[in-house]
Amino acid sequence: MKIGIVGVTGYGGIELYRLLTAHPDVETISLYSSSQAGGTIKDIYSHMNTVTNHRLLDIQPEQMKRELDVIFLAAPAGVSSELTPQLLGDKAKVIDLSGDLRLHNRNTYSQWYKKEAAPDSVLAQAVYGLPEWNKENIASADLIANPGCYPTAVLLGLGPLMRSHSADPSSIIIDAKSGVSGAGKNPSAITHFGHTQENFQIYKVNEHQHIPEIEQQLTEWNGAVTPITLSTHLVPMTRGIMATMYMKLHEEITLRQLVEQYQAYYQDQPFVRVREEGNFPCTKDVYASNYCDICLALDNRTRRVTVVSVIDNLMKGAASQAIQNMNLVCGLRETTGLEYLPVYP
Numbered sequence: 001m002k003i004g005i006v007g008v009t010g011y012g013g014i015e016l017y018r019l020l021t022a023h024p025d026v027e028t029i030s031l032y033s034s035s036q037a038g039g040t041i042k043d044i045y046s047h048m049n050t051v052t053n054h055r056l057l058d059i060q061p062e063q064m065k066r067e068l069d070v071i072f073l074a075a076p077a078g079v080s081s082e083l084t085p086q087l088l089g090d091k092a093k094v095i096d097l098s099g100d101l102r103l104h105n106r107n108t109y110s111q112w113y114k115k116e117a118a119p120d121s122v123l124a125q126a127v128y129g130l131p132e133w134n135k136e137n138i139a140s141a142d143l144i145a146n147p148g149c150y151p152t153a154v155l156l157g158l159g160p161l162m163r164s165h166s167a168d169p170s171s172i173i174i175d176a177k178s179g180v181s182g183a184g185k186n187p188s189a190i191t192h193f194g195h196t197q198e199n200f201q202i203y204k205v206n207e208h209q210h211i212p213e214i215e216q217q218l219t220e221w222n223g224a225v226t227p228i229t230l231s232t233h234l235v236p237m238t239r240g241i242m243a244t245m246y247m248k249l250h251e252e253i254t255l256r257q258l259v260e261q262y263q264a265y266y267q268d269q270p271f272v273r274v275r276e277e278g279n280f281p282c283t284k285d286v287y288a289s290n291y292c293d294i295c296l297a298l299d300n301r302t303r304r305v306t307v308v309s310v311i312d313n314l315m316k317g318a319a320s321q322a323i324q325n326m327n328l329v330c331g332l333r334e335t336t337g338l339e340y341l342p343v344y345p
């Protein structure tokens, strides 16, 4: 297969490149840059020093859509909504890592992202790429909206409970933490080393752009879902997301039954590992892998369930999930090129 990556000079893009170089079905990878065409990837990233002179190209949609099989877009919000219409309609399938194509409603996008949304005709073609819950639609799609990093951890953690209707969907509270690579390559005042190290910070309180994305999917699973509370925090680590979620349980269900429910939902999903009671995951359990690890607890005094879900934001939260989607879209085995264990320590 012939692959193109737009935004390869960023964190999500360079991770895509690393993974695709080891993918057995990938023949060529073309790298595109809006600001550094003509340079090489090893000029930018010294860890790519052994890559033979891989030159960065100008983004040329007409040529790309004719010649490439799959194009990954790993650019900031606002880019894909303009670029995607120019890339569709020929040979190439498009997988977008940004938030531009995930929300069905244009007004909701504008409200949360403070940008103009993609045309309705493009949004209508975009399939939400959460493979564990949407495999059949993904397999027949030309355009994939790869989920956000927080929504991936949250939705995998909440899916079985929402679908089984065993929890009160108006009681969802999500407390999530991310490493700094989630904010991309360019440092800001709050991601700068001097600020983040030895620090722990809440941000975008009740304003996070992933709130509507999570609500959209939860509502598809369970019509009784009401607006959620999501609090996001920045922690002084490079990679990883932990989402801790709380809900009231409806029924006299036991923790054992809940765990079995989760295990049944995910038994055929190679990248979700449901743990036994008490065996809570940490972010290093999934570091540099496509896994999502989930563990549940039940407080019988409050009848509140706690769900803990961890992913690597650059992997299952971005690049490796995008490749999982590519495998499905291209009719390959879902796990191709992704079958490795997490890096530890």
Ligand SMILES: NC(=O)C1=CN([C@@H]2O[C@H](COP(=O)(O)OP(=O)(O)OC[C@H]3O[C@@H](n4cnc5c(N)ncnc54)[C@H](OP(=O)(O)O)[C@@H]3O)[C@@H](O)[C@H]2O)C=CC1
Residues within 6 Å of the ligand: 006, 007, 008, 009, 010, 011, 012, 013, 032, 033, 034, 035, 036, 073, 074, 075, 076, 077, 079, 097, 098, 099, 147, 148, 149, 181, 182, 183, 184, 185, 186, 313, 314, 317, 318
């Ligand atoms: N970091 C993460 O954990 C996750 C990120 N995402 C999303 O994925 C996307 C990429 O994120 P990330 O890699 O972290 O971001 P970075 O900021 O690290 O990189 C983004 C890249 O986009 C390219 N770019 C900037 N402007 C344009 C433009 N106008 N046209 C084309 N390319 C452009 C730049 O490369 P160049 O100048 O060479 O073109 C830049 O290197 C974002 O939308 C992000 O929200 C989603 C899930 C997780």
Ligand SMILES: CC(=O)N[C@@H](CCC(=O)OP(=O)(O)O)C(=O)O
Residues within 6 Å of the ligand: 077, 097, 098, 099, 100, 147, 148, 149, 178, 179, 180, 181, 182, 183, 209, 210, 232, 234
């Ligand atoms: C730590 C950190 O800052 N993370 C980013 C994740 C951004 C992201 O992935 O944005 P889209 O999914 O909307 O493209 C944030 O919280 O905004």
